[in-house]
Amino acid sequence: MKICVLFGSFNPLTKAHVTALKTAVDAIGADKGLFVATNGQYLKRKTVKIGDPFYLPEDERKVIIEQVCESEPNLEFWGFELGGINPSRFKTLCKIQKQYPDAEIYEIQGADKVHTLLTNSYDEEYVGNFRFVIFERNGIDLDEMFNESPLLSQQRASFVILPPIDEISSTEVRNRFYAGEDFSTLVPQVVVEALNKYKPTDFSISFEERMKVTMASGRFGRQTARKEIYKLNTKLFHDWQNGTSDIVFGNHKAFLDGAKLYRTPCDVSDIGKVYESTQTGCINADCMDIAEQLIAQGYNPAILNLASAKKPGGGYRDGSGAQEESLCYR
Secondary structure, eight states: OEEEEEEEOOTTOOHHHHHHHHHHHHHHTOSEEEEEEOOHHHHHHHHHHHTOOOOOOHHHHHHHHHHHHTTOTTEEEEEEOSSTTSOOHHHHHHHHHHHSTTOEEEEEEEGGGGGGGGSSTTHHHHHHHOEEEEEOOTTOOHHHHHHHOHHHHHTGGGEEEEOOOOOOOHHHHHHHHHHTOOOTTTSOHHHHHHHTTOOGGGOOOOHHHHHHHHHHTTOOOHHHHHHHHHHHHHHHHHHHHTTSOOTTTOOHHHHHHTOOOOOSOOOGGGTSOOOSOOOOOOOOSOHHHHHHHHHHTTOOOEEEEOOOSSSGGGGTTTTOSOOOEEEEOO
C-alpha cells in the first residue's frame, strides 16, 4: 500500500493543491492521498508574524477539504499537523505510519523545500523512514543538492522526481480577495462560496495578538514593547489625521481648528480661569487614555507634549527615542 501526504496551511485550499496531490497519487500508483493542514494554533501565530490577518479556522478548513474530497475518491482529509505552535511533520508522519503500519508513506514537496529535510532534528530518521515525491522548480538543481548531501545521496532511491506543476499560491488568492478581484479560477467552488461570506475588513490583527506573539518569541523587552506601542499609536494617529478613523476625540480637522499653538513664552492668565494653586502628579499611563477619562469626568484637559524640539513626538515616526508628556488639568 502506498499513501501520499500533502502538508499545507490550505488558507485557503487552491486547485493547485488538489492537482499536486492527485498528480503524485497517479504518478506512483498510490492507494490514497491525504491532506494534512497546518494546525490553527501555529497558523494564527504565523499570520500575526507576517502581518497578513487572513485566517480560516480549523473547522472551516476541515469542512472545505472534506467537501472537495467527496468528488475525489482517492483523496482524504487526515487532520491537522501535530505539535501546536511547534508543528512537526516528522511526528505527524510517524502517527500516519502507525495508522497504516504496512504502507509506504510518501511526503509531497516542492524542490525548494528539500533542503528543510536536512535542518530537521530528526533528519536521518525522517529521510530514512519515509519516501518523498518532489516536484521540480525552475532554478533549483536537485542533482547538485543530492550530490552535496551524503544523507540525500544515500537515500536517493526514496525520492520520486516529477516535472513542475502550477505554483500553489494561497497568497495570490488572498491578494485578490483583499483587492476585490476575481479568484474563482484558482480555487474549488466550495472555497468561493466560503470566502463570499467574508469581507476583507473581517480579518484583522489586534494589538494584543501582536504583543502576545512578540512575547512568546522570547525576544520581548522594553525596547521591543516601546517600538510595538509606538507603531500602533502612529498608525492610529495617521488614520485619524487622514480622516479614515474618527477615534474617540472627534474629527482631526475640527481638533486642529480648535487648537492653540504657542511658539513663544506667554502669560496664560488672560486666556482662561486663574487658579490659586496647581496640583501635580505622575501617572504611568498614556496621556490620551488619561485625557479620555478626564473628559468623561467633566474636565477639560490640555495635553502638553514635552518631547525635544529636534525630534517632535519623541521619535514616534521611527519607533525610538523618548516621548514624555505632561497633562495639566482642572
